[in-house]
Amino acid sequence: MVPGDGTGPEVIREAVKVLQAAEARYGFSLARTDYDLGGARYLKTGEILPPSVLPEFRKFDSILLGAIGHPEVKPGLLEKGVLLEMRFALDLYINLRPVKLHPGVECPLKDKRPEDIDYIVVRENTGDVYTGAGGVMMKGTPHETAMQIQSYTRHQVDRCLRYAFELTRRRGKRKTLALCGKTNVLTYVYDLWERAFHEMGERDYRDVKREYYHVDAICMWMIKNPESFDVIVTGNMFGDIITDLAAITQGGLGIAAGGNINPEGVSMFEPMGGSAPKYAGKNVINPLAAIAAGAMMLDTLGEREAARGVEDAIAWVTSNKVRNLAAGQMGYSTTEVGDLVARRVAG
Numbered sequence: 001m002v003p004g005d006g007t008g009p010e011v012i013r014e015a016v017k018v019l020q021a022a023e024a025r026y027g028f029s030l031a032r033t034d035y036d037l038g039g040a041r042y043l044k045t046g047e048i049l050p051p052s053v054l055p056e057f058r059k060f061d062s063i064l065l066g067a068i069g070h071p072e073v074k075p076g077l078l079e080k081g082v083l084l085e086m087r088f089a090l091d092l093y094i095n096l097r098p099v100k101l102h103p104g105v106e107c108p109l110k111d112k113r114p115e116d117i118d119y120i121v122v123r124e125n126t127g128d129v130y131t132g133a134g135g136v137m138m139k140g141t142p143h144e145t146a147m148q149i150q151s152y153t154r155h156q157v158d159r160c161l162r163y164a165f166e167l168t169r170r171r172g173k174r175k176t177l178a179l180c181g182k183t184n185v186l187t188y189v190y191d192l193w194e195r196a197f198h199e200m201g202e203r204d205y206r207d208v209k210r211e212y213y214h215v216d217a218i219c220m221w222m223i224k225n226p227e228s229f230d231v232i233v234t235g236n237m238f239g240d241i242i243t244d245l246a247a248i249t250q251g252g253l254g255i256a257a258g259g260n261i262n263p264e265g266v267s268m269f270e271p272m273g274g275s276a277p278k279y280a281g282k283n284v285i286n287p288l289a290a291i292a293a294g295a296m297m298l299d300t301l302g303e304r305e306a307a308r309g310v311e312d313a314i315a316w317v318t319s320n321k322v323r324n325l326a327a328g329q330m331g332y333s334t335t336e337v338g339d340l341v342a343r344r345v346a347g
């Protein structure tokens with residue numbers, strides 16, 4: 001586990017509490033090892049991600065991460081050095097972000113109910129403008145030129161599409177996979193995505209319906225008709241942006257969780273919200289996203305029944321107890337929300 005910075009340790013504590021309740025109830029046990037990566041360690045020792053850590057991470061079945069980002073450290077340093085480095089080095093090429101409105105949760109979209117907001121975004125997690133390719137010339141002069149290159153390989157695109165098609169088929173909801181791109185402007189990168197999408201769909205997934213949306217248009221449809229989505233697949237940058245938009249339609253970052261998945265290796269699960277330094281140490285942050293990340297982790301570890309038990313307990317808590325998911329407005333403290341879920345899981 002990497003509790004990390006800010007409110008990370010507080011939400012991870014609650015996630016562990018719920019995992020322990022699930023272990024007792026469903027009869028399995030998880031061994032845990034803590035890693036103190038993050039801003040505090042960096043400020044104390046200058047270390048961001050010591051080289052010994054990655055080989056150790058590869059030996060675990062799963063990683064649970066709280067949050068990375070510290071107000072006294074230059075933005076980007078820890079995010080790139082820990083979070084993005086883990087995604088790249090462990091080849092966590094899928095960022096799986098379910099979008100689900102839980103019962104009882106206040107939704108900012110008028111007249112939308114839980115059955116209307118229930119889809120999954122498959123965000124590619126290793127390519128795009130995130131690779132760091134680019135540079136700056138004539139820095140500090142009026143002619144300064146900055147470039148940040150968007151790149152995708154066919155291999156990266158294909159393996160992401162394969163995962164998305166398989167997920168759509170397995171999910172069996174509307175059997176519809178939507179590609180989100182920008183083929184009218186990004187005529188190289190999203191042309192590659194679009195061709196690969198249709199080739200693979202035509203060849204191997206004739207039972208899955210294919211749709212295409214430009215990224216700007218999909219933002220509109222995610223607000224207007226979220227019920228029309230089943231699985232959305234997209235590149236890293238668009239995936240980053242649309243999943244924050246999606247998160248607010250499900251009640252905010254307090255409940256949005258994601259999995260950074262390497263289907264052939266170790267995966268990492270995290271709440272989508274950041275380290276929220278202004279709430280750190282106050283016992284007011286919402287732990288449900290971290291608890292939901294724990295449920296995703298259980299599912300990936302093969303503890304399907306326990307995963308469902310935790311998800312049901314979250315739904316029970318949002319229906320019966322915590323209506324407002326915003327930090328400080330839950331009507332319960334961080335620890336109390338963890339207790340509510342853990343008690344429900346315990347049965």
Ligand code: IPM
Binds near residue numbers: 079080240272
């Ligand atoms: C996310 C975050 C990260 C990203 C940041 C912290 C680097 O926004 O996980 O969505 O851009 O991927």
Ligand code: MN
Binds near residue numbers: 240241244
């Ligand atoms: Mn983001």
